[in-house]
Amino acid sequence: MKLLISCHKCLTEDKINDLNFVEVEMCDDGIYKMKCDKGHESTIFIQEQKFEILFDLGAMAFMDGYYREAVSSFAASLERFYEFFVESVLASKNIDHEQYLKTWKMVATQSERQIGGFYFLYLNEFGESADPAEKKQVEFRNNVIHKGYIPKREETLEYGGYVLKYIFNAAKKLRARHKAGVEKTVNKKQLINGPRHGAYSTVSIPTIIHMSARDDEFGNKTFEESLQRLTEFREYFAK
Ligand SMILES: [Zn+2]
Numbered sequence: 001m002k003l004l005i006s007c008h009k010c011l012t013e014d015k016i017n018d019l020n021f022v023e024v025e026m027c028d029d030g031i032y033k034m035k036c037d038k039g040h041e042s043t044i045f046i047q048e049q050k051f052e053i054l055f056d057l058g059a060m061a062f063m064d065g066y067y068r069e070a071v072s073s074f075a076a077s078l079e080r081f082y083e084f085f086v087e088s089v090l091a092s093k094n095i096d097h098e099q100y101l102k103t104w105k106m107v108a109t110q111s112e113r114q115i116g117g118f119y120f121l122y123l124n125e126f127g128e129s130a131d132p133a134e135k136k137q138v139e140f141r142n143n144v145i146h147k148g149y150i151p152k153r154e155e156t157l158e159y160g161g162y163v164l165k166y167i168f169n170a171a172k173k174l175r176a177r178h179k180a181g182v183e184k185t186v187n188k189k190q191l192i193n194g195p196r197h198g199a200y201s202t203v204s205i206p207t208i209i210h211m212s213a214r215d216d217e218f219g220n221k222t223f224e225e226s227l228q229r230l231t232e233f234r235e236y237f238a239k
Contacts, residue, residue, distance in 0.1 A: 001026040001057060004237065005044055007036035008201050014038065026053070030189065031200075043200040045190050051080035051167070052207040058160060059208055059223075059230055067156040071144040074163045077209075079111050081167050082118040084185060085174055089121050092181025097188070126173060137162045161223035167209060168219035175215065186211065 003026050006019040022034045030046040030053070046053075058073030083104070090100050107113035115133075122130040137159055143149035151159075175182055190202060204212045208226040211218075221229070 001060070003032075003046075003205070005032060005034060005046075005203060005205075007034070007038070007040050007042065008044075008203070009040035009042055010036060010038055013040070026057075045200055045202045047186060047202050047204045047212060048207050049080070049084055049186065049211060051077045051084055052209040052211060054080060055164065055167070055209050056207050056230075059227060062156055062160060063227065063230065063234075065153075067151045067153060068144055070156050071141060071151055071159055074160050075141050075145060078163050078167065079114065081171070082114050085170060086114070086117050086121055088174055088178055088181040088185045089125060090181070091184040091188075092178040122170065125177060131166060131169060133166075134162060157223070164208065164223045164226070171209070171211065172219050175211075175218065182211070 002023050004021040004023055006021050010016040010018060010020040016038070020036050020038070022036050024032045024034050030048070030050075032044045032046065033041070034044060035041045054073050054077035058070045058077060061067075061073060062070035087100065087104075091097075107117060119130050140149075140151070140155060140159055144151050190200075208221075208223075208230070213219075
């Protein structure tokens with residue numbers, strides 16, 4: 001999977017009024033070494049979180065007709081969102097990051113434990129139970145992931161919409177109460193890895209979930225609307 005990143009040195013140093021996109025291979029840690037056709041070399045941190053990128057990968061797979069792959073990415077996105085939620089809540093309480101990592105390690109290989117962590121932190125924060133996972137969607141996900149079920153377009157569309165709505169609902173509450181914790185978690189990757197990379201810049205890409213959106217613009221699009229936007233975006237870059 002490829003990603004287009006604009007060369008910021010073209011804009012800031014050479015004042016070339018052009019976004020001069022460079023194609024890079026998508027990677028797991030969100031850190032990209034790139035070189036544009038003008039010879040500018042830079043290290044770029046993508047600010048977006050793993051769960052945001054995974055959801056977009058799912059949407060792209062969906063648009064290309066790879067429904068099994070789409071379901072798998074949406075499911076992974078939801079799991080990584082639980083992790084982001086837990087980390088952000090704890091960061092807002094100034095819990096030592098090393099202690100957080102030590103604890104996460106105990107649940108890192110078992111997603112059911114992670115969901116348990118999410119449910120109880122959610123209850124503790126908001127005084128009410130999180131939305132329960134919909135049985136139908138959980139069964140659908142398990143059939144696809146574990147039993148090789150080949151999903152239909154409509155089922156996949158419904159599942160993607162369900163995951164997006166679930167994330168939006170919880171993320172809105174998280175952002176409203178723990179803005180500082182969310183920012184800390186978003187910036188942490190740079191704080192930890194930054195010094196190793198020397199000079200670097202951070203860029204934000206407009207994902208479907210788009211955690212860096214303003215509060216009044218966050219979480220107000222349905223999955224179908226987001227797919228429409230992605231289609232237009234793709235057509236623009238295909239020119
Ligand atoms: Zn450049």
